[in-house]
Amino acid sequence: MSNEEKLTKTVINWYPGHMAKTKRLIKENIDKIDIVYEVVDARIPYSTRVRDLDESIRNKPRIVIFTKTDLCDKTETNKWIKHYEQNGDVVIAIDLEHNPNLKMLFLKTKNLMEEKNNKLIAKGMNPRKPRVLVMGVPNAGKSTLINRLVGKKAVNVGNKPGVTKDLNWIRINDEIELLDTPGILWPKLSQEVVAFNLACFTAIKEEILPIYEVIEYFLRTLEKYYPDKLKVRYGIENVDEDIINTLDLIGKRRGCLIKGGEIDYDKVIQIIMSDIKEGLITNITFDRYEELV
Secondary structure, eight states: OHHHHHSSOSSSSSSOHHHHHHHHHHHHHHHOOOOEEEETTTSTTTTSSSHHHHHHHOOOOOEEEEEOOOTTTHHHHHHHHHHHTTTTTTTOOOOOTOOOOOOOHHHHHHHHHHHHHHHHHHTTTOOOEEEEEEESSSSHHHHHHHHHHHHSSOOOOSSSOOOSSSOEEEEEEEEEEEEEEEOOOOEEEOOOHHHHHHHTSSSGGGGGHHHHHHHHHHHHHHHOOHHHIIIOOOOOOSOSSHHHHHHHHHHHTOOOOOOTBOOOOHHHHHHHHHHHHTTSSOOOOOOOOOHHH
16 A cells, blocks of 8 residues: 555545534625635645635635745745636735735725726715625634734734634724634545645644644655755655654654653654644645646
């Protein structure tokens, strides 16, 4: 059996009640919405797009916002940006941590709103500011985006899914009003690569998939696309066919030992997951355009 075949093959069902509630509330409020901001993680810009989004937002104009661009492999991520733009999406990539230049986002929002306001003016009504729905999978950067737009902490931010719980209206300024939503997914994660990418980058809770398989997938994907990251971060040249041997090497190098010199595998896994959550491994994009399109 190949290493890829060792990974879980079953369809993953993970659809908490609050996600079903969120989709229902979005449908109930969509008539109040002018524009949708769909937030995706630039490291996995295919895996973090909500599959049944059109069903919820109908024909509302949309801006796809790539966050965490400071962590992605720009060469690979730019292929996705070009692909989505060719499919008619309005796309913006933003480094929210180091250079949150939001002028282009405000400009594109204004441009999308002009058509609706022109119709209002033609009817003798006053133009109004856009009402924007912000949505995306858990931990894609929605809360950080909103805080940058507001200019202060308006919503809680975390590096785990499930931080935002309810729909909340947030008034930014006289030009725009936001409706924040909890992170949502779709009922069945049938694509294995999508499920493991979401697990690696903490868009689904760690316990949904076997954590050893998640770590194995992460290390093998690094080996496949970014072997230099393995060497720099973990001091290893490759991932052994038996993943335990690789975890042994990482554990010894990181001092993850318990009484008797045995490896503390829980600590090794914790270190690797922390590296991902804290953005300590940069310039990586796991969604590969040539393999998924």
